[in-house]
Amino acid sequence: MSRNVEYSDAESGSLVHSPSRLFVTANERQCSLIFAPNYDVSLFGIERFHPFDSRKWGKVINFLKEWGLVSDNSLISPIEATRDDLLIAHDKQYLDGLRSPCRVAAVSEVCFASCIPMFILDRCFLKPMRLQTGGTVAACRMALDNGWSINVGGGFHHASRSSGGGFCAYADISLAIRILLGHQLVHKVLILDVDAHQGNGYEQDFAEDSEVYIIDVFNPNVYPRDRPARQFINRAVYVDSHTTDSTYMRLMREEVRLFFTSFHCDLLVYNAGTDCLAGDPLGGLRLSPQCIIDRDEFVFRAARDSATPIAMLTSGGYQSSNAALIAASIRNLHEKRLIHLFK
Numbered sequence: 372m373s374r375n376v377e378y379s380d381a382e383s384g385s386l387v388h389s390p391s392r393l394f395v396t397a398n399e400r401q402c403s404l405i406f407a408p409n410y411d412v413s414l415f416g417i418e419r420f421h422p423f424d425s426r427k428w429g430k431v432i433n434f435l436k437e438w439g440l441v442s443d444n445s446l447i448s449p450i451e452a453t454r455d456d457l458l459i460a461h462d463k464q465y466l467d468g469l470r471s472p473c474r475v476a477a478v479s480e481v482c483f484a485s486c487i488p489m490f491i492l493d494r495c496f497l498k499p500m501r502l503q504t505g506g507t508v509a510a511c512r513m514a515l516d517n518g519w520s521i522n523v524g525g526g527f528h529h530a531s532r533s534s535g536g537g538f539c540a541y542a543d544i545s546l547a548i549r550i551l552l553g554h555q556l557v558h559k560v561l562i563l564d565v566d567a568h569q570g571n572g573y574e575q576d577f578a579e580d581s582e583v584y585i586i587d588v589f590n591p592n593v594y595p596r597d598r599p600a601r602q603f604i605n606r607a608v609y610v611d612s613h614t615t616d617s618t619y620m621r622l623m624r625e626e627v628r629l630f631f632t633s634f635h636c637d638l639l640v641y642n643a644g645t646d647c648l649a650g651d652p653l654g655g656l657r658l659s660p661q662c663i664i665d666r667d668e669f670v671f672r673a674a675r676d677s678a679t680p681i682a683m684l685t686s687g688g689y690q691s692s693n694a695a696l697i698a699a700s701i702r703n704l705h706e707k708r709l710i711h712l713f714k
Protein backbone atom coordinates (compact mmCIF):
# COMPACT_ATOMS: atom_id res chain seq x y z
CA MET A 372 0.00 0.00 0.00
CA SER A 373 1.30 3.38 -1.00
CA ARG A 374 2.05 5.83 1.78
CA ASN A 375 1.66 8.74 -0.62
CA VAL A 376 -1.17 11.19 -0.50
CA GLU A 377 -2.50 9.88 -3.80
CA TYR A 378 -3.76 6.35 -4.19
CA SER A 379 -3.73 4.37 -7.37
CA ASP A 380 -7.27 3.21 -8.08
CA ALA A 381 -6.84 -0.47 -8.91
CA GLU A 382 -10.01 -0.52 -10.99
CA SER A 383 -9.86 2.53 -13.19
CA GLY A 384 -6.15 3.31 -13.07
CA SER A 385 -7.03 6.89 -12.10
CA LEU A 386 -5.75 8.58 -8.97
CA VAL A 387 -7.93 9.25 -5.97
CA HIS A 388 -6.85 12.59 -4.59
CA SER A 389 -6.73 13.82 -1.02
CA PRO A 390 -8.33 14.84 1.21
CA SER A 391 -10.52 11.81 1.68
CA ARG A 392 -14.16 12.50 0.84
CA LEU A 393 -15.01 10.53 4.00
CA PHE A 394 -13.57 13.22 6.29
CA VAL A 395 -16.27 15.36 7.85
CA THR A 396 -15.82 18.42 10.03
CA ALA A 397 -17.98 19.38 12.97
CA ASN A 398 -19.56 22.80 13.24
CA GLU A 399 -19.84 24.58 16.60
CA ARG A 400 -23.26 23.01 17.28
CA GLN A 401 -22.01 19.45 16.88
CA CYS A 402 -20.13 17.12 19.23
CA SER A 403 -17.86 14.33 18.04
CA LEU A 404 -20.58 11.69 18.02
CA ILE A 405 -21.06 10.14 14.60
CA PHE A 406 -24.30 8.44 13.63
CA ALA A 407 -26.94 8.15 10.92
CA PRO A 408 -30.39 6.56 11.22
CA ASN A 409 -29.46 4.34 8.30
CA TYR A 410 -26.89 2.55 10.47
CA ASP A 411 -29.70 0.23 11.52
CA VAL A 412 -30.24 -2.93 9.49
CA SER A 413 -33.87 -3.57 8.63
CA LEU A 414 -35.17 -6.27 6.34
CA PHE A 415 -38.94 -5.84 6.25
CA GLY A 416 -39.13 -6.89 9.90
CA ILE A 417 -37.47 -10.27 9.29
CA GLU A 418 -34.43 -9.00 11.23
CA ARG A 419 -36.52 -9.13 14.41
CA PHE A 420 -36.29 -12.93 14.29
CA HIS A 421 -32.49 -12.89 14.15
CA PRO A 422 -30.74 -13.26 17.53
CA PHE A 423 -28.75 -10.09 16.81
CA ASP A 424 -30.30 -6.74 17.66
CA SER A 425 -29.60 -5.12 14.32
CA ARG A 426 -31.18 -1.84 15.45
CA LYS A 427 -28.94 -1.28 18.44
CA TRP A 428 -27.19 1.74 16.96
CA GLY A 429 -30.38 3.78 16.67
CA LYS A 430 -31.44 2.69 20.14
CA VAL A 431 -28.18 4.03 21.62
CA ILE A 432 -28.96 7.44 20.18
CA ASN A 433 -32.57 7.27 21.35
CA PHE A 434 -31.40 6.68 24.93
CA LEU A 435 -28.97 9.61 24.72
CA LYS A 436 -31.76 11.81 23.38
CA GLU A 437 -34.16 10.71 26.12
CA TRP A 438 -31.56 11.64 28.70
CA GLY A 439 -31.20 15.08 27.15
CA LEU A 440 -27.55 14.60 26.18
CA VAL A 441 -27.73 14.95 22.39
CA SER A 442 -30.12 16.03 19.66
CA ASP A 443 -30.28 15.45 15.93
CA ASN A 444 -28.56 18.81 15.47
CA SER A 445 -25.57 17.88 17.60
CA LEU A 446 -24.83 14.57 15.85
CA ILE A 447 -22.45 14.26 12.92
CA SER A 448 -23.61 12.42 9.81
CA PRO A 449 -21.04 10.19 8.14
CA ILE A 450 -20.55 9.72 4.39
CA GLU A 451 -21.10 6.29 2.89
CA ALA A 452 -17.90 4.64 1.68
CA THR A 453 -17.92 4.10 -2.09
CA ARG A 454 -16.29 1.30 -4.02
CA ASP A 455 -13.29 3.55 -4.73
CA ASP A 456 -12.93 4.29 -1.02
CA LEU A 457 -13.20 0.61 -0.15
CA LEU A 458 -10.54 -0.35 -2.70
CA ILE A 459 -8.01 1.36 -0.45
CA ALA A 460 -8.51 -1.48 2.06
CA HIS A 461 -9.97 -4.29 -0.04
CA ASP A 462 -9.02 -6.12 -3.18
CA LYS A 463 -11.32 -6.03 -6.16
CA GLN A 464 -12.10 -9.74 -6.05
CA TYR A 465 -13.45 -9.52 -2.52
CA LEU A 466 -15.72 -6.56 -3.29
CA ASP A 467 -16.94 -8.29 -6.46
CA GLY A 468 -17.76 -11.36 -4.37
CA LEU A 469 -20.13 -9.28 -2.24
CA ARG A 470 -22.42 -9.09 -5.28
CA SER A 471 -23.45 -12.66 -4.55
CA PRO A 472 -26.26 -13.36 -2.02
CA CYS A 473 -24.48 -16.54 -0.95
CA ARG A 474 -21.33 -14.57 -0.13
CA VAL A 475 -23.31 -11.93 1.77
CA ALA A 476 -25.09 -14.71 3.67
CA ALA A 477 -21.71 -16.14 4.70
CA VAL A 478 -20.30 -12.76 5.77
CA SER A 479 -23.43 -11.74 7.69
CA GLU A 480 -23.96 -15.22 9.10
CA VAL A 481 -27.61 -14.95 8.20
CA CYS A 482 -28.24 -18.13 6.20
CA PHE A 483 -31.60 -17.08 4.76
CA ALA A 484 -29.91 -14.07 3.17
CA SER A 485 -28.81 -16.36 0.33
CA CYS A 486 -32.46 -16.48 -0.76
CA ILE A 487 -32.88 -12.68 -0.86
CA PRO A 488 -32.33 -10.70 -4.09
CA MET A 489 -29.00 -8.92 -4.21
CA PHE A 490 -30.45 -5.42 -4.62
CA ILE A 491 -32.35 -5.86 -1.36
CA LEU A 492 -29.30 -7.19 0.48
CA ASP A 493 -27.29 -4.26 -0.77
CA ARG A 494 -29.86 -1.71 0.36
CA CYS A 495 -30.73 -3.33 3.68
CA PHE A 496 -27.40 -4.75 4.87
CA LEU A 497 -24.36 -3.67 2.85
CA LYS A 498 -25.34 -0.01 2.57
CA PRO A 499 -25.67 0.43 6.37
CA MET A 500 -22.28 -1.27 6.72
CA ARG A 501 -20.72 1.12 4.17
CA LEU A 502 -22.22 4.05 6.04
CA GLN A 503 -20.81 2.81 9.35
CA THR A 504 -17.47 2.29 7.62
CA GLY A 505 -17.52 5.92 6.49
CA GLY A 506 -18.34 6.77 10.11
CA THR A 507 -15.20 5.04 11.34
CA VAL A 508 -13.02 6.98 8.90
CA ALA A 509 -14.70 10.23 9.97
CA ALA A 510 -14.30 9.34 13.66
CA CYS A 511 -10.59 8.58 13.35
CA ARG A 512 -9.97 11.84 11.49
CA MET A 513 -12.11 13.85 13.90
CA ALA A 514 -10.36 12.49 16.98
CA LEU A 515 -7.13 14.07 15.76
CA ASP A 516 -8.73 17.52 15.91
CA ASN A 517 -11.04 17.14 18.91
CA GLY A 518 -9.14 14.69 21.10
CA TRP A 519 -11.99 12.18 21.07
CA SER A 520 -14.73 10.85 18.88
CA ILE A 521 -17.24 8.03 18.98
CA ASN A 522 -18.67 6.26 15.96
CA VAL A 523 -21.91 4.76 17.26
CA GLY A 524 -21.27 1.82 14.97
CA GLY A 525 -18.36 0.26 13.08
CA GLY A 526 -15.67 -1.95 14.54
CA PHE A 527 -15.89 -4.70 11.91
CA HIS A 528 -12.72 -6.36 13.09
CA HIS A 529 -13.16 -9.73 11.37
CA ALA A 530 -13.05 -8.24 7.86
CA SER A 531 -9.71 -8.01 6.09
CA ARG A 532 -8.47 -7.00 2.65
CA SER A 533 -9.64 -10.23 1.05
CA SER A 534 -12.25 -11.74 3.37
CA GLY A 535 -15.19 -11.03 5.65
CA GLY A 536 -17.14 -12.91 8.29
CA GLY A 537 -18.68 -12.70 11.73
CA PHE A 538 -21.14 -9.96 10.67
CA CYS A 539 -18.22 -7.91 9.28
CA ALA A 540 -18.41 -7.04 5.57
CA TYR A 541 -15.94 -4.15 5.35
CA ALA A 542 -12.60 -3.61 7.09
CA ASP A 543 -13.44 -0.19 8.49
CA ILE A 544 -10.53 -0.07 10.95
CA SER A 545 -7.97 -0.96 8.29
CA LEU A 546 -9.52 1.54 5.88
CA ALA A 547 -9.44 4.41 8.37
CA ILE A 548 -5.84 3.76 9.36
CA ARG A 549 -4.71 3.31 5.75
CA ILE A 550 -6.24 6.66 4.84
CA LEU A 551 -4.73 8.53 7.81
CA LEU A 552 -1.31 6.97 7.23
CA GLY A 553 -1.57 7.70 3.52
CA HIS A 554 -2.32 11.35 4.22
CA GLN A 555 0.50 11.42 6.76
CA LEU A 556 -1.91 12.64 9.40
CA VAL A 557 -0.59 9.94 11.73
CA HIS A 558 2.64 7.98 11.92
CA LYS A 559 1.91 5.57 14.77
CA VAL A 560 -1.49 4.13 15.58
CA LEU A 561 -2.49 1.91 18.48
CA ILE A 562 -5.47 -0.40 18.11
CA LEU A 563 -6.88 -1.46 21.47
CA ASP A 564 -9.51 -4.10 20.86
CA VAL A 565 -11.59 -5.22 23.85
CA ASP A 566 -14.40 -6.88 21.93
CA ALA A 567 -14.71 -10.46 23.24
CA HIS A 568 -13.51 -11.82 19.89
CA GLN A 569 -10.09 -11.69 18.30
CA GLY A 570 -9.70 -8.91 15.72
CA ASN A 571 -8.25 -11.18 13.10
CA GLY A 572 -9.19 -8.98 10.12
CA TYR A 573 -6.98 -5.95 10.80
CA GLU A 574 -4.35 -8.22 12.35
CA GLN A 575 -3.87 -9.82 8.93
CA ASP A 576 -4.02 -6.43 7.21
CA PHE A 577 -1.28 -4.88 9.34
CA ALA A 578 0.92 -7.95 9.61
CA GLU A 579 3.83 -6.13 7.98
CA ASP A 580 3.20 -2.62 9.29
CA SER A 581 5.37 -1.32 12.09
CA GLU A 582 3.26 1.88 12.20
CA VAL A 583 0.35 -0.01 13.73
CA TYR A 584 0.58 -1.50 17.20
CA ILE A 585 -2.09 -3.95 18.29
CA ILE A 586 -3.32 -4.84 21.78
CA ASP A 587 -6.09 -7.40 21.59
CA VAL A 588 -7.94 -8.42 24.75
CA PHE A 589 -10.08 -11.41 23.78
CA ASN A 590 -11.44 -14.83 24.63
CA PRO A 591 -9.26 -17.35 22.73
CA ASN A 592 -11.86 -20.10 23.12
CA VAL A 593 -14.51 -18.60 20.83
CA TYR A 594 -14.75 -17.53 17.16
CA PRO A 595 -12.62 -16.92 15.12
CA ARG A 596 -9.79 -18.91 16.76
CA ASP A 597 -7.47 -17.52 14.10
CA ARG A 598 -4.10 -18.78 15.32
CA PRO A 599 -2.09 -17.59 12.28
CA ALA A 600 -3.37 -14.03 12.81
CA ARG A 601 -2.42 -14.11 16.51
CA GLN A 602 1.26 -13.83 15.60
CA PHE A 603 0.55 -10.30 14.35
CA ILE A 604 -0.78 -9.10 17.72
CA ASN A 605 1.85 -7.09 19.57
CA ARG A 606 0.24 -7.70 22.94
CA ALA A 607 -2.35 -10.46 23.24
CA VAL A 608 -4.30 -10.50 26.51
CA TYR A 609 -6.27 -13.72 26.82
CA VAL A 610 -9.46 -13.66 28.87
CA ASP A 611 -10.84 -17.13 29.29
CA SER A 612 -14.51 -18.07 29.17
CA HIS A 613 -16.47 -17.22 32.32
CA THR A 614 -14.04 -14.45 33.31
CA THR A 615 -15.69 -12.02 35.72
CA ASP A 616 -15.20 -8.36 36.65
CA SER A 617 -12.28 -8.38 39.08
CA THR A 618 -10.04 -10.56 36.91
CA TYR A 619 -10.91 -8.60 33.80
CA MET A 620 -10.19 -5.19 35.28
CA ARG A 621 -6.97 -6.44 36.84
CA LEU A 622 -5.82 -7.52 33.37
CA MET A 623 -6.80 -4.15 31.95
CA ARG A 624 -4.87 -2.31 34.64
CA GLU A 625 -1.78 -4.53 34.55
CA GLU A 626 -1.53 -5.37 30.85
CA VAL A 627 -3.05 -2.41 29.08
CA ARG A 628 -2.01 0.58 31.15
CA LEU A 629 1.62 -0.41 30.71
CA PHE A 630 1.41 0.38 27.02
CA PHE A 631 0.00 3.82 27.47
CA THR A 632 3.08 4.75 29.43
CA SER A 633 5.59 2.95 27.19
CA PHE A 634 4.19 3.46 23.70
CA HIS A 635 3.57 6.82 22.11
CA CYS A 636 1.01 6.94 19.30
CA ASP A 637 -0.77 9.63 17.32
CA LEU A 638 -4.16 7.93 17.55
CA LEU A 639 -5.82 5.25 19.66
CA VAL A 640 -8.49 3.28 17.84
CA TYR A 641 -10.59 1.82 20.65
CA ASN A 642 -12.72 -1.11 19.51
CA ALA A 643 -15.13 -1.22 22.43
CA GLY A 644 -17.31 -4.27 21.78
CA THR A 645 -19.86 -5.00 24.49
CA ASP A 646 -20.15 -8.73 23.85
CA CYS A 647 -18.07 -9.32 27.01
CA LEU A 648 -21.34 -8.80 28.85
CA ALA A 649 -22.63 -11.76 30.86
CA GLY A 650 -25.25 -13.69 28.94
CA ASP A 651 -23.82 -12.92 25.51
CA PRO A 652 -24.31 -16.07 23.44
CA LEU A 653 -21.08 -15.53 21.49
CA GLY A 654 -18.54 -13.85 23.75
CA GLY A 655 -18.38 -16.40 26.58
CA LEU A 656 -17.40 -13.85 29.27
CA ARG A 657 -19.35 -12.84 32.36
CA LEU A 658 -18.80 -9.13 32.84
CA SER A 659 -21.36 -6.95 34.54
CA PRO A 660 -22.69 -3.79 32.85
CA GLN A 661 -20.82 -1.70 35.45
CA CYS A 662 -17.53 -3.42 34.58
CA ILE A 663 -17.91 -2.47 30.92
CA ILE A 664 -18.71 1.12 31.90
CA ASP A 665 -15.61 1.12 34.14
CA ARG A 666 -13.53 -0.40 31.33
CA ASP A 667 -14.47 2.36 28.89
CA GLU A 668 -13.79 5.02 31.52
CA PHE A 669 -10.40 3.47 32.26
CA VAL A 670 -9.40 3.57 28.58
CA PHE A 671 -10.62 7.14 27.98
CA ARG A 672 -8.86 8.29 31.14
CA ALA A 673 -5.62 6.61 30.08
CA ALA A 674 -5.91 8.25 26.65
CA ARG A 675 -6.48 11.67 28.18
CA ASP A 676 -3.64 11.28 30.67
CA SER A 677 -1.26 10.46 27.82
CA ALA A 678 -2.73 13.18 25.54
CA THR A 679 -3.61 10.56 22.94
CA PRO A 680 -6.55 11.21 20.59
CA ILE A 681 -9.09 8.39 20.92
CA ALA A 682 -11.68 7.15 18.42
CA MET A 683 -14.16 4.68 19.88
CA LEU A 684 -16.15 2.16 17.83
CA THR A 685 -19.03 0.14 19.26
CA SER A 686 -18.28 -3.19 17.46
CA GLY A 687 -19.90 -6.44 18.66
CA GLY A 688 -22.56 -7.12 21.27
CA TYR A 689 -26.06 -7.64 19.99
CA GLN A 690 -28.15 -8.67 22.98
CA SER A 691 -31.27 -6.60 23.54
CA SER A 692 -29.60 -4.93 26.54
CA ASN A 693 -26.44 -3.80 24.72
CA ALA A 694 -27.84 -0.53 23.38
CA ALA A 695 -28.74 0.72 26.87
CA LEU A 696 -25.31 -0.32 28.12
CA ILE A 697 -23.45 1.51 25.36
CA ALA A 698 -25.56 4.60 25.98
CA ALA A 699 -24.94 4.38 29.74
CA SER A 700 -21.21 4.13 29.15
CA ILE A 701 -21.22 7.17 26.86
CA ARG A 702 -23.23 9.07 29.50
CA ASN A 703 -20.67 8.08 32.14
CA LEU A 704 -17.81 9.35 29.95
CA HIS A 705 -19.69 12.64 29.65
CA GLU A 706 -20.40 12.87 33.38
CA LYS A 707 -16.72 12.19 34.15
CA ARG A 708 -15.79 14.99 31.72
CA LEU A 709 -13.80 12.64 29.52
CA ILE A 710 -16.00 13.62 26.55
CA HIS A 711 -18.32 16.56 26.05
CA LEU A 712 -21.85 16.01 24.73
CA PHE A 713 -24.45 18.69 24.08
CA LYS A 714 -27.84 19.12 22.42
Ligand SMILES: [Zn+2]
Pocket residue numbers: 566567568644646687688
Ligand atom coordinates in the same frame (compact mmCIF):
# COMPACT_ATOMS: atom_id res chain seq x y z
ZN1 LIG B 1 -17.29 -9.77 19.18
